[in-house]
Amino acid sequence: MIEERFDAIVVGAGMAGNAATLTLAQRGLKVLQLERGEYSGSKNVQGAILYADMLEKLIPDFREDAPLERHLVEQRFWMMDDRAHVGLHYRSEDFNEERPNRYTIIRAQFDKWFSSKVREAGATVLCETTVTELVQDAYGRVIGVRTDRHDGEVHADVVVLAEGVNGLLGTRADLRERPKPDNVALAVKEMHFLPRETIEARFNLKGDEGTVIEAAGTISRGMTGMGFIYANKECVSLGIGCLVADFQKTGETPYGLLERFKRHPSVAPLIEGSEVKEYSAHLIPEGGYNAIPQLYGEGWVVVGDAAQLNNAIHREGSNLAMTSGRIAAEAIFQVKSRKDPMTKDNLALYKKMLDDSFVIKDLKKYKDMPQLMHIQSQNFFLTYPQLVSKAMQNFVRVDGIPKIEKEKTTLRSFVKARSWTGLFGDAYRFARAWR
Amino acid sequence: MTTELAVRVEDKLFYNRYLVDAGRAHIKVRPHTVPTPALLTLLKVCPARCYELNDSGQVEVTVDGCVECGTCRVIGEPSGDIEWSYPRGGYGVLFKFG
Numbered sequence: 001m002i003e004e005r006f007d008a009i010v011v012g013a014g015m016a017g018n019a020a021t022l023t024l025a026q027r028g029l030k031v032l033q034l035e036r037g038e039y040s041g042s043k044n045v046q047g048a049i050l051y052a053d054m055l056e057k058l059i060p061d062f063r064e065d066a067p068l069e070r071h072l073v074e075q076r077f078w079m080m081d082d083r084a085h086v087g088l089h090y091r092s093e094d095f096n097e098e099r100p101n102r103y104t105i106i107r108a109q110f111d112k113w114f115s116s117k118v119r120e121a122g123a124t125v126l127c128e129t130t131v132t133e134l135v136q137d138a139y140g141r142v143i144g145v146r147t148d149r150h151d152g153e154v155h156a157d158v159v160v161l162a163e164g165v166n167g168l169l170g171t172r173a174d175l176r177e178r179p180k181p182d183n184v185a186l187a188v189k190e191m192h193f194l195p196r197e198t199i200e201a202r203f204n205l206k207g208d209e210g211t212v213i214e215a216a217g218t219i220s221r222g223m224t225g226m227g228f229i230y231a232n233k234e235c236v237s238l239g240i241g242c243l244v245a246d247f248q249k250t251g252e253t254p255y256g257l258l259e260r261f262k263r264h265p266s267v268a269p270l271i272e273g274s275e276v277k278e279y280s281a282h283l284i285p286e287g288g289y290n291a292i293p294q295l296y297g298e299g300w301v302v303v304g305d306a307a308q309l310n311n312a313i314h315r316e317g318s319n320l321a322m323t324s325g326r327i328a329a330e331a332i333f334q335v336k337s338r339k340d341p342m343t344k345d346n347l348a349l350y351k352k353m354l355d356d357s358f359v360i361k362d363l364k365k366y367k368d369m370p371q372l373m374h375i376q377s378q379n380f381f382l383t384y385p386q387l388v389s390k391a392m393q394n395f396v397r398v399d400g401i402p403k404i405e406k407e408k409t410t411l412r413s414f415v416k417a418r419s420w421t422g423l424f425g426d427a428y429r430f431a432r433a434w435r
Numbered sequence: 436m437t438t439e440l441a442v443r444v445e446d447k448l449f450y451n452r453y454l455v456d457a458g459r460a461h462i463k464v465r466p467h468t469v470p471t472p473a474l475l476t477l478l479k480v481c482p483a484r485c486y487e488l489n490d491s492g493q494v495e496v497t498v499d500g501c502v503e504c505g506t507c508r509v510i511g512e513p514s515g516d517i518e519w520s521y522p523r524g525g526y527g528v529l530f531k532f533g
Contacts, residue, residue, distance in 0.1 A: 036524050038454075043503065045533045107533035128525030148523050166505030168521065179509055186506045188482045190447070191532045235532075244509055247480045254482040255442045278532045279447035281482035281504040 006032045006124075006156040008332060009145055011131050011169060013040035015318045016304025017162030018114045019058055019325030024160075025121035027333040032154060033123055034147060036130040040118075041111025045189065045282035046318060047230055047237055049212065050105045054319040058326060059117055063099070067109040069232040070210025071100030078266065080217030080227075081389040085266045096209065104210050104230045104237070106191075134159060134173045134300070142299035145169070158299055158332055158342040162325060165283045165305035175300065176293035176307075181248055182374055183287030183308065185225065187241025188254045190262075192274035196234050202270050203231045214315065217385030219261045221252055224286075224377040227261045228315075229270065236271055238262065241284055243374060254281065284317065285310040286374075289367035295354065296347040301328045309359060312373075313366050320359050327353045368433040379426060383417050444484040448500040456526035460498045462507065463518040470494045473516050477507050502528050 010021045013035035024031040037043035049072070055062050074091035095101065119125055135144040135153060144155035161170050171178045194202075203211050215227040225242030240254075240261045247254065261267060285291065285308040292308050295301060303309070304321035311320060331350035332342070340346045354360050373380060391410040414423060462485070464474065474494040477486040483500045486507070496507075496517070503521070511517035521527070 036521055038525050038529055041533060042529050043527075043533075045530060048533075108530050109532070111533070130521050130524040132520075166503075166508060168519070178512065181509055184509060186480070186482065186504060244480070244506055247506075248476050248510060251476075251479050253442070253479050255444050255447065255484075259442045276447075276450055278450050278530065279502075280451075280528075280530060280533065281502045281506070283505050283509070 006030050006154065007336060008032075008158050008160060009034065009154060009156040010160040010162055011145060012162035012164055012167075012304075012306075013037070013111065013115055013118075013125070013127070014044045014162060014164055014304060014321065015114075016306070016321035016325035017160070018111065018118055019322040020160045020162055020303055020329045021123045021125070022058055022114075022118045022121050023326045023329030024332065025118065025123040027329070029333065029336060031123045032156065033118065033125045034129045034131050034145065035125065035127045037127060039112055039127055040115030040125065041108040044107045044111055045280045046107045047189070047228055047239070047315075048105050048107050048110075048318065049230065049315070050103045050110065051316065051319040052099065052101050052103065054322045058322065065113070067105070067113050069104040069106060070205070070208050071095065072102040072104065072212055073205075073209045074211040076211065076213040078213060078215040078217070079385045079388055080215055080219050080264065080266065081386045082218050083265060084389045084393065085215065085217070086385075086388050086392050091211075104212070104232050106232060131163075131169060134169050136173065140298060142173075142297070157336075158301070158347070160325075160328055160332070161300060161302040161306055162304050162321075163306045165285050165308075167302075167306040170293075170300075170302055170306060175297060176302065179283070179285070179287075179308070180245075182243060182245035183285065183291045185241040185243050185284045185286045186247060186254055186281060187239050187284055188258050188279070188281045189237060189239030190258065190276050191278040192236040192238055192271045193234060193277055194236065194271070194274045198273075199231055199234070199236065205231065208233070215261075216381060218382055219257065219264065220381050221250065221257065222378045222382040223247070223250060223252065224373050224381060225257075226315075229267065235277070236274065238267075238271060243286060243377075244283070245374070246377060284312075286312045286370055288312060288370040289360075289363040290370070292363070295351050296344060298344045299342050301332070301347055301350050303328045309363070311362050311366065313369055314362070316362075323357060323359050324354060327357060327359075365435075366433065372429055372433045376426070376429075379418065379422075387414055387417055444482075445500070448483055451500075451502070452529040452531060453499065454526050454529060455499050456522055459523065460496070461520045461522045461527070462496050462498050462501065464494055464496050465516055465518070467493060467516075471514065471516055473511050473514050476510055477517075480506055480510065482506070
């Protein structure tokens with residue numbers, strides 16, 4: 001289809017792919033980006049929160065024309081049982097700053113804008129093109145890709161696999177394993193449209209201020225999972241995700257969970273009267289540090305969700321994607337500048353640079369967290385939320401029972417549910433995994 | 436506790452835009468007489484309810500409403516119960532918001 005040869009081919013136009021393509025093009029490399037959607041963003045799904053710092057490194061003046069929704073001034077965490085939530089709520093005027101730190105975004109719109117920057121930088125972007133396999137030479141070196149276009153083989157010195165969490169190419173070529181059910185969560189999401197003023201009144205916002213609610217507890221029915229509610233300008237993104245392995249075990253349905261979450265007495269008033277305009281689903285990498293595959297090889301590197309780079313504790317994925325894409329591109333540029341070939345040994349530079357960045361440092365910090373949460377999901381997502389909710393109710397309800405009795409009741413309920421050893425063990429394991 | 440809420444998934448899919456590649460399903464179920472446990476799981480876990488049991492008790496897939504999440508691939512591909520590819524370029528779900 002394209003006779004010419006490229007310095008690099010990037011497969012995918014999500015956060016990682018766009019960051020990689022942009023960086024390569026900015027450094028003067030001849031780069032081809034392939035995307036299967038009708039435009040960059042049409043296949044991409046995220047909550048979504050954008051972290052300014054990582055985008056600033058790529059496009060310093062992005063605030064001038066990027067389609068941003070609301071800048072976040074507030075973060076709420078909800079621990080939920082069936083009728084209540086116990087909340088931790090942080091709101092600060094400091095977040096009303098000239099260069100806000102976090103924004104809500106709508107991915108299809110944001111990615112279209114990101115892609116326009118990629119094109120402006122000089123990359124060739126080809127949409128509506130599905131890459132079907134990697135082209136390897138007799139020694140197994142990746143030398144290009146095969147697409148579903150007529151005569152669809154294209155060659156390049158290096159292929160950047162930014163193919164997403166469910167990327168087929170790398171797994172088909174045995175460069176990495178297919179994600180396992182306990183390393184990915186399935187999240188479903190709806191876009192609820194409401195008048196701007198209604199959103200601002202319900203979420204206590206003014207102007208372009210935004211808020212985020214992350215919720216965990218009985219909404220996931222004992223599975224490892226979380227719900228989220230993000231305020232955009234004229235719509236609310238609302239969704240819930242749980243580990244695929246837990247869906248397998250329990251036989252729960254994702255839409256059943258979503259419906260239950262929407263009908264929760266703490267949630268329903270926020271979206272009452274809304275018009276739903278989209279229903280989407282996506283996998284999220286949840287395996288953390290221990291699930292990161294081989295990141296580079298002969299003629300290839302893997303970035304973003306495809307490389308399981310997601311911080312499940314801090315709900316950070318797109319910034320790890322952007323950063324890994326940018327770092328991979330910088331490594332490729334360095335190898336290229338030295339006129340060295342794109343061999344496994346030379347591309348090891350990408351891994352080294354990534355190890356030195358916050359991406360791998362953060363994932364390493366929480367390396368034991370996924371396992372703890374996955375194995376103890378009943379305790380952390382069902383038992384404790386219920387206990388905490390009861391304790392709070394006991395604390396705030398005034399009913400003539402002496403406070404000392406109330407405290408004893410609360411303590412007894414915790415010990416009864418988890419035993420002293422269980423309580424101390426959970427606290428110890430949690431602290432250790434957090435450290 | 437398992438009081439199942441009545442959810443009409445087809446109504447949810449109606450919000451979405453699709454370009455269906457007629458006659459070229461991107462997911463195929465391996466022919467079987469009795470469904471494996473993995474296939475039965477897909478009846479419930481697929482967020483677009485693409486998998487259904489037919490009258491003679493086999494699991495069938497209709498990909499028209501597929502949102503391309505890949506959950507069935509993670510569960511059903513290792514055992515060979517299903518074959519999974521992406522739709523051809525430009526086809527499949529077209530997210531307006533994502």
